[in-house]
Amino acid sequence: MRIDRIRVFRTPLNLVDPLRTSDGIHQSRIATLIELTDSDGRIGWGENVAPAGVAYVGESAESSAHAMTDLLAPLLAGRDIDVFEMLPDTWWGIEGHLFAKHALESAVWDIHARTENKSLRxxxxGTRTSIAPGVVVGIADTIEATVAEVERRISQGYARVKVKIAPGHDVAVLRAIRESCGDALVLQADANAAYSRQEIDHLCSLDEFNLQFVEQPFAATDLPSHVLLAQRSTTAICLDESVCSVGELMTAIEMKACSVVNIKPSRVGGIGAAVQMHHILKSHEMNAWVGGMLESGVGRASCLALASLPGFTMTPDLSASSRYFASDLTEPFEMVNGEIAVPTGVGIGVTPTEAVLSSPETQIQTVFQR
Structure with missing residues (x-):
């Protein structure tokens, strides 16, 4: 395919409730959508979900937007493209900028699937037509508030709950959840790299809560501490920020630093890289699942297609639109009988609504026009 036009749409996206983690509070974001148009007039959509201010895996919304429009988008302009070759470590010729690469590459995938007259799934x-999603519960001001939030999400039909933890907000919180909700609840804990090696004994004390896993307890570069914890704890260790490339995944596997991996296509530089990692983890018989980054419906659609692959063995962080947003940028994803349908339409199966595209709050930038 040849790309003849590249446009960027920026529009506010407010959260229903603030999401507090160990690294800050998320209340709103500027959704950054990419629209690519090929030489046959087909349109593909992608989303850059790099967080504002906080440089998650070295990339903030501000730095990612610059890289996307000024460095990477020109590489697509007027060029014949094969989406299967667009791997983040080789195709672009520029290191880093994984969120920006993913945004552009996912729009190319959308066009490719539309060209084939198939869904991205x-x-x-992909083999699943619907997915039972999990839900994330952030850090609240009180233990009682956290437990109440968990109970509310269970009542909404979520298959599992992942609770954000941090030093001083872990043992007592998890104990209260277990006492209130029982042992049958599939419960996970996400540390967002909030702990140090000196706290390994403390983290081992979480074993009593029968967690499905503890996610990213230590800094992304501190694989040795993850190895030590994996050796001493009976709770599975899941990696997130530590795995941003196939090379890092292989290192983690070889070191036995984890038994579960969270694959976020934005974090690894694209859908193609995420599929590669899926195949590797499946061949090693390791558990994997698809994580979320507060995507709008545009990003959520491609994540659901990815999560339908058979090697993703655990519940994804792909909640219904109403979990985070009063109004989504596409038709909302809704949970029915505890499951969300994987889009069946051609491409990613959704597009931003006309109300969003024509809103006075939406800023439109034409990056390239043939």
């Missing part, structure tokens, strides 16, 4: 080889 079909193109990727």
């Amino acid at each position: 079909e193109v990727l080889g």
